[in-house]
Amino acid sequence: MTQTELKITPLFNAHQKMGAKLVDFGGWKMPIHYGSQIEEHHQVRRDAGMFDVCHMTIVDLRGCEVMAYLSRLLANDVAKISDKPGKALYSCMLNNDGGVIDDLIIYAMDSAWVRVIVNSATRVKDLAWMRSQLGTSAVDLTERDDLAMIAVQGPNARTLAAEALGDEIVGAKQLKPFNALLINQGAANERFVARTGYTGEDGYEIVCSNEQAEAVWNRLAASGVKPCGLGARDTLRLEAGMNLYGSDMDETQSPLESGLSWTVDFSNEQRHFIGREALEKQKTSGLKYKFVGLILNGKGVLRAHQKVIVANEGEGELTSGTFSPTMQKAIGFARIPMAAGEQCQVQIRNKLLDARIVKLPFVRQGKILVQITTIADK
Amino acid sequence: MSNIPQELKYTKSHEWVRMEEDGTITVGITEHAQGLLGDMVFVELPEVDESYEAEQDCAVVESVKAASDIYCPVEGEVVAVNEELEDAPEQINVNAYHEGWIFRLKPNNPDDLDNLMSAEDYTALVEAEEH
Known part of the structure; x- marks a missing residue:
């Protein structure tokens, strides 16, 4: 694909002015960093940073049968939030074989309106699948490509956002984690503010019109929120133990072997969500793999697709990996044999290097949650 | 346009080469290359x-x-490596042409050095890649 065919977000001009290094990101021209990916990572862990996430797909579902529709469409149970206006829920959308079509967040704004945010790279197939499952449901599906989204993340993100946007986001201060609020409904300065994110830090995801996105971005910058690229977003989500669709799970993988069992709700036996039968069969026949965090004991960098060797148990594979700026260690996610204990080896080029198996996440809210060094380390 | 010192030689795979007085050469990656790669976190040195x-x-x-692999510019034997990069790989970002050197090599055949690119040729390569 040549550069002229890449899509740009409403923040493209702002990125250029701020010195962004722009790359092809799934067909979008997006900032990878504005100078140093590592500094941007620390900025979010220690203060506040903002990300252009306009490439993500926003879908509004409206109609009196929206909850019934989602109850079948999603592996997590919308009933958890259907009578809690503004509450968010993370879920997988599965195919009939129990493979993951996408992971998404839904916000139940009222009994007849749910906002859904899905990934950018999966947009076309997600929309096609969601439409194909509508049947005769009284649900109207609208893609909101008229809307922009900015994620403001970090321990000071909410305070700085309040300073920058003032009464535009009034009421957001009282938002509880994983809740959203619609402000100035119907007006040009309508704002959808959600206390969600993909970094493991507190903050907001702010949705506004494409026309107003650059002004919102510049006002946040003027209050001291630093622009951060998608590079830092990836290291932040990895430290926070958050899956990336296409790397950590896809249509060939089960959520039960992708660290997402907590998002699959079997509790209501009457709820026949798509993929349920396949997942129940997997559970009956026994899961073969578990999804874990790895920390490389020595120097090096973990990367997706490196081979993991568990003594006497078999092999697995890294699904994501990086160098953690917070821990100063190589970290990653891996799908490995269920019986693996605490130690494994990772093949990096022609060497087998020792790594430790840990429970995710690695880092939340600026705090390291795993033991970094082992006795074997010097 | 990034800094491309006149006195150095270059390869198409973005290594720089400095001729030392003792006949050895020092090798690193160019400022352009480090800029493309971003923040360095690990260097695996040659033996x-x-x-x-x-x-x-x-x-x-x-x-x-x-x-990213580093390629040997000419045939030869490694005589020294920059061990400081093991604890401070970011030196390549900070100063690719000095503190960021990677290894020193004794070329088997000094004439091979004539095959390396001049600063002008390398500048043209970088400009072509940027468009």
């Missing part, structure tokens, strides 16, 4: 006393973003 062929991969630099 001292090990011989490598021209264009053979002999070291690896890894940024947060990606791993």
Whole structure:
């Protein structure tokens, strides 16, 4: 694909002015960093940073049968939030074989309106699948490509956002984690503010019109929120133990072997969500793999697709990996044999290097949650 | 346009080469290359006393973003490596042409150095890549 065919977000001009290094990101021209990916990572862990996430797909579902529709469409149970206006829920959308079509967040704004945010790279197939499952449901599906989204993340993100946007986001201060609020409904300065994110830090995801996105971005910058690229977003989500669709799970993988069992709700036996039968069969026949965090004991960098060797148990594979700026260690996610204990080896080029198996996440809210060094380390 | 010192030689795979007075050469990656890779977090150095062929991969630099092979500019034997990079790989970002040097090589055949690119040729290569 040549550069002229890449899509740009409403923040493209702002990125250029701020010195962004722009790359092809799934067909979008997006900032990878504005100078140093590592500094941007620390900025979010220690203060506040903002990300252009306009490439993500926003879908509004409206109609009196929206909850019934989602109850079948999603592996997590919308009933958890259907009578809690503004509450968010993370879920997988599965195919009939129990493979993951996408992971998404839904916000139940009222009994007849749910906002859904899905990934950018999966947009076309997600929309096609969601439409194909509508049947005769009284649900109207609208893609909101008229809307922009900015994620403001970090321990000071909410305070700085309040300073920058003032009464535009009034009421957001009282938002509880994983809740959203619609402000100035119907007006040009309508704002959808959600206390969600993909970094493991507190903050907001702010949705506004494409026309107003650059002004919102510049006002946040003027209050001291630093622009951060998608590079830092990836290291932040990895430290926070958050899956990336296409790397950590896809249509060939089960959520039960992708660290997402907590998002699959079997509790209501009457709820026949798509993929349920396949997942129940997997559970009956026994899961073969578990999804874990790895920390490389020595120097090096973990990367997706490196081979993991568990003594006497078999092999697995890294699904994501990086160098953690917070821990100063190589970290990653891996799908490995269920019986693996605490130690494994990772093949990096022609060497087998020792790594430790840990429970995710690695880092939340600026705090390291795993033991970094082992006795074997010097 | 990034800094491309006139006195150095270059390869098409973005290594720089400095001719030392003792007949050895010092090798690193160019400022342009480090800029493409971003923040360096790990360097796998070549073995001292090990011989490598021209264009053979002999070291690896890894940024947060990606791993990248370093190719030996000419056939020869490694006589020294920059061990400081093991604890401070970011020196490549800070100063690619000095503190960021990676290894020193004794070329088997000094004439091979004539095959390396001049600063002008390398500048043209970088400009072509940027468009």
